[in-house]
Amino acid sequence: MSPRPSLSRRRxxxxxxxxxxxxxxxxxxxxxxxxDGGSGGSGEPQSGGVLKVGTVTDLxxxxxxxxxxxxxxxxxxxxxxxxxxYPIDSLEAEPSLAESWELxxxxxxxxxxxxxxxxxxxxRPFTSxxxxxxxxxxxxxxxxxxxxxxAAAITEFDTSEExxxxxxxxxxxxxxxxxxxILPIIDSETIDQLEKGEAYVGTGPFTFESWTPQSKLVxxxxxxxxxxxxxxxxxxxxxxxxxxxxxxxLRSGQLDLAQGASNRDIxxxxxxxxxDQITFEGSERQTYVGTNVENPALSDPDVRRAIALSVDRDRxxxxxxxxxxxxxxxxxxxxSPAYDPEANESLQQDLDEARSLLEGxxxxxxxxxxxxxxxxxxxIAQIVQADLKQVGxxxxxxxxxxAQQIEKLIGGSFEALWILDHAxxxxxxxxLAVSAYxxxxxxxxxxxxxxxxxxxxxxxxxxxxxxxxEAEAAYADLNADLLDNLFLIELSTTFMQAVSKADLEGVSxxxxxxxxxxxxxxxx
Amino acid sequence: MSTAAVTEVAPAEGVxxxxxxxxxxxxxxxxxxxxxxxxVVVAGLLAPVLAPxxxxxxxxxxxxxxxxxxxxxxxxEVNRDILxxxxxxxxxxxVVVFLAVPVGAALGVALGLLxxxxxxxxxxxxRLLDVLLAFPVLILAITATAAMGPGLRTIAVVIVLxxxxxxxxxxxxxxxxxxxxxxxxxxxxxxxxxxWLLRKHVLPNSLEPLTVQLAVSxxxxxxxxxxxxxxxxxxxxxxxxxxxxxxxxxRNVWExxxxxxxxxxxxxxxxxxxxxxxxxxxxxxxR
Numbered sequence: 001m002s003p004r005p006s007l008s009r010r011r012x013x014x015x016x017x018x019x020x021x022x023x024x025x026x027x028x029x030x031x032x033x034x035x036d037g038g039s040g041g042s043g044e045p046q047s048g049g050v051l052k053v054g055t056v057t058d059l060x061x062x063x064x065x066x067x068x069x070x071x072x073x074x075x076x077x078x079x080x081x082x083x084x085x086y087p088i089d090s091l092e093a094e095p096s097l098a099e100s101w102e103l104x105x106x107x108x109x110x111x112x113x114x115x116x117x118x119x120x121x122x123x124r125p126f127t128s129x130x131x132x133x134x135x136x137x138x139x140x141x142x143x144x145x146x147x148x149x150x151a152a153a154i155t156e157f158d159t160s161e162e163x164x165x166x167x168x169x170x171x172x173x174x175x176x177x178x179x180x181x182i183l184p185i186i187d188s189e190t191i192d193q194l195e196k197g198e199a200y201v202g203t204g205p206f207t208f209e210s211w212t213p214q215s216k217l218v219x220x221x222x223x224x225x226x227x228x229x230x231x232x233x234x235x236x237x238x239x240x241x242x243x244x245x246x247x248x249x250l251r252s253g254q255l256d257l258a259q260g261a262s263n264r265d266i267x268x269x270x271x272x273x274x275x276d277q278i279t280f281e282g283s284e285r286q287t288y289v290g291t292n293v294e295n296p297a298l299s300d301p302d303v304r305r306a307i308a309l310s311v312d313r314d315r316x317x318x319x320x321x322x323x324x325x326x327x328x329x330x331x332x333x334x335x336s337p338a339y340d341p342e343a344n345e346s347l348q349q350d351l352d353e354a355r356s357l358l359e360g361x362x363x364x365x366x367x368x369x370x371x372x373x374x375x376x377x378x379x380i381a382q383i384v385q386a387d388l389k390q391v392g393x394x395x396x397x398x399x400x401x402x403a404q405q406i407e408k409l410i411g412g413s414f415e416a417l418w419i420l421d422h423a424x425x426x427x428x429x430x431x432l433a434v435s436a437y438x439x440x441x442x443x444x445x446x447x448x449x450x451x452x453x454x455x456x457x458x459x460x461x462x463x464x465x466x467x468x469x470e471a472e473a474a475y476a477d478l479n480a481d482l483l484d485n486l487f488l489i490e491l492s493t494t495f496m497q498a499v500s501k502a503d504l505e506g507v508s509x510x511x512x513x514x515x516x517x518x519x520x521x522x523x524x
Numbered sequence: 525m526s527t528a529a530v531t532e533v534a535p536a537e538g539v540x541x542x543x544x545x546x547x548x549x550x551x552x553x554x555x556x557x558x559x560x561x562x563x564v565v566v567a568g569l570l571a572p573v574l575a576p577x578x579x580x581x582x583x584x585x586x587x588x589x590x591x592x593x594x595x596x597x598x599x600x601e602v603n604r605d606i607l608x609x610x611x612x613x614x615x616x617x618x619v620v621v622f623l624a625v626p627v628g629a630a631l632g633v634a635l636g637l638l639x640x641x642x643x644x645x646x647x648x649x650x651r652l653l654d655v656l657l658a659f660p661v662l663i664l665a666i667t668a669t670a671a672m673g674p675g676l677r678t679i680a681v682v683i684v685l686x687x688x689x690x691x692x693x694x695x696x697x698x699x700x701x702x703x704x705x706x707x708x709x710x711x712x713x714x715x716x717x718x719x720w721l722l723r724k725h726v727l728p729n730s731l732e733p734l735t736v737q738l739a740v741s742x743x744x745x746x747x748x749x750x751x752x753x754x755x756x757x758x759x760x761x762x763x764x765x766x767x768x769x770x771x772x773x774x775r776n777v778w779e780x781x782x783x784x785x786x787x788x789x790x791x792x793x794x795x796x797x798x799x800x801x802x803x804x805x806x807x808x809x810x811r
Binding site: 243244247262264265268269319372375378379381382383385386396397398399 | 587601602674761775778779
């Protein structure tokens with residue numbers, strides 16, 4: 001098994017998490033996947049038992065590769081492996097199904113040496129053809145994956161050797177390892193079943209057994225796993241659509257771990273001492289207000305800037321995320337080569353300036369759509385609504401189901417404003433600009449299509465060295481584009497959280513925001 | 525007996541019946557019920573005067589604050605005064621109780637009174653009411669929300685649709701019962717028209733069960749609003765309603781158990797108050 005990035009869990013976030021801006025320092029101090037104990041168990045790793053996990057969202061087969069909800073991430077994280085794994089505190093890829101790799105200096109190809117001891121859950125050996133198949137699937141627009149452009153830029157596949165593959169690119173690109181970290185290796189023989197949600201066959205530590213829609217998923221231990229055999233007998237994922245019921249089930253002992261509770265509930269549970277909060281440090285997510293620039297009221301950059309200057313970001317972080325995060329104007333975490341501390345401070349709340357930007361503009365009430373999947377969203381929506389009201393902009397709140405919100409995100413069909421969070425700023429900066437739904441310069445949720453932005457995104461993407469001076473210059477251009485156009489108004493960087501019973505040990509997570517239970521055990 | 529004689533006797537009986545009916549509310553459980561409902565109604569009507577804050581005002585620094593002199597019922601998760609929201613939330617329920625329920629009742633009674641006049645209309649109306657009755661209220665609420673979106677208008681429509689078949693059936697039963705009574709037959713033989721009979725005999729004799737049902741329905745309407753808003757099918761944030769306040773309170777019950785107390789007390793008073801009124805009228809009727 002490849003060394004999955006993992007951190008020890010901390011009981012109480014204290015307000016220290018506000019200092020998540022110093023994530024790098026914290027991360028380097030992190031220990032193994034083993035938690036800090038504290039239960040009545042022996043503290044020694046134990047085998048056996050079925051882990052009961054609760055989430056608020058159900059599996060959506062058509063969106064299985066979109067990284068768009070917790071249940072999808074749980075399935076991908078347990079059932080599939082990727083070729084490389086990023087540690088959570090850096091962009092230095094580590095081996096997984098690929099043992100080693102070599103990138104061409106001109107950034108137009110990569111050769112990977114693959115493990116020869118890996119089999120799919122069906123028993124079929126894993127080969128280079130599976131890598132080609134998986135990349136081609138991701139390049140297929142039907143899956144609407146965020147890395148579709150990157151996958152589609154891989155145009156040549158040399159699979160002449162079973163356990164080695166060379167990928168040739170259409171043009172130089174510096175984010176291929178991002179793709180290889182995110183891309184799960186898919187079994188070609190069961191792709192039809194995968195599309196229908198009938199079977200998920202991968203090479204990961206757990207095998208998919210069953211899915212009962214709106215009810216539960218069952219995963220069993222993969223005894224033939226190429227890495228360390230998991231300690232758990234299996235994982236049962238219960239779908240509990242109501243976040244409050246989810247918390248109640250955890251409190252009453254029906255669940256071992258819950259994902260989808262509000263930060264406030266997680267903080268409250270951890271405060272009892274009977275539960276641990278798990279904070280996905282290194283897997284940052286950014287909360288934002290999106291704007292549809294095709295809406296006549298939002299086509300004016302001054303209006304978008306007024307919105308950006310109206311929102312009290314500190315309040316969102318402190319009151320909604322309970323200090324787990326920090327306010328931002330640009331998406332990049334501190335360790336990103338695109339991080340610019342000065343630019344990141346450039347959108348402080350300034351109601352007078354916002355009012356002057358809106359002066360003389362007769363704007364109609366605008367709908368602000370948010371997902372009801374997590375209570376955080378409604379709280380943020382109400383804060384934004386109140387802030388905008390102060391500058392004379394009326395907003396009508398529109399709650400959506402999570403699946404509906406994601407559909408609109410992918411289709412770019414929000415009427416005016418929306419609240420969501422995005423990922424991918426934790427990767428190579430170009431990945432965000434050419435891949436993420438809200439940012440993709442070729443097609444994004446805001447319907448913001450701009451030649452200059454597209455040119456800067458392309459320039460950032462095509463630099464062979466993602467941390468070189470040319471790339472950094474391109475990132476600076478991108479930052480200027482983002483701040484000038486504000487088609488997407490960043491509010492905060494935060495970290496996903498889950499909460500577990502104190503006797504659950506060894507939970508880890510990936511940079512992709514997937515919890516992983518390969519090293520998890522129940523200390524009972 | 526002439527038609528004129530019938531009309532002379534009826535008002536005297538009607539006045540006596542009304543006195544008995546309202547007399548039931550002047551003492552005992554009826555009085556308790558009236559007082560409970562009246563307190564809530566007055567609080568709702570005077571909300572703009574009584575509420576210390578605007579119900580949507582977010583007060584800096586008052587995040588889920590416990591009850592205090594400044595905030596008697598504390599504040600919610602986005603810093604709003606819960607007392608102010610409860611008082612204004614009552615107004616939503618008042619609209620529902622005193623507008624949607626009577627509209628549903630009036631439509632139902634009209635259907636119940638008129639449909640038996642024609643056999644085919646009676647069959648068609650009864651089947652329509654069967655369909656409406658077959659829908660559990662929450663399913664009806666989900667369907668209406670899917671079609672119209674969440675909001676007060678949807679709540680009102682759901683309550684009208686929920687009450688319409690109940691009052692329709694009740695009125696029709698009275699029509700069939702009263703129309704068969706000998707004195708009505710006599711009036712008909714003497715040339716009284718159907719409309720006159722409905723107005724002078726059938727409706728007055730149906731009023732007591734309908735009044736009891738009205739009080740029960742008002743109680744149920746408070747529950748329906750609460751359930752719909754609790755499930756996110758009702759009033760949209762940031763507007764307060766008692767149901768949405770209970771929902772928010774339950775969400776924060778571990779950290780702020782005080783939150784849910786205010787809206788729960790008000791809902792309990794309304795539901796219990798209307799039920800006591802209904803029981804008192806019903807008990808008076810049986811005497």
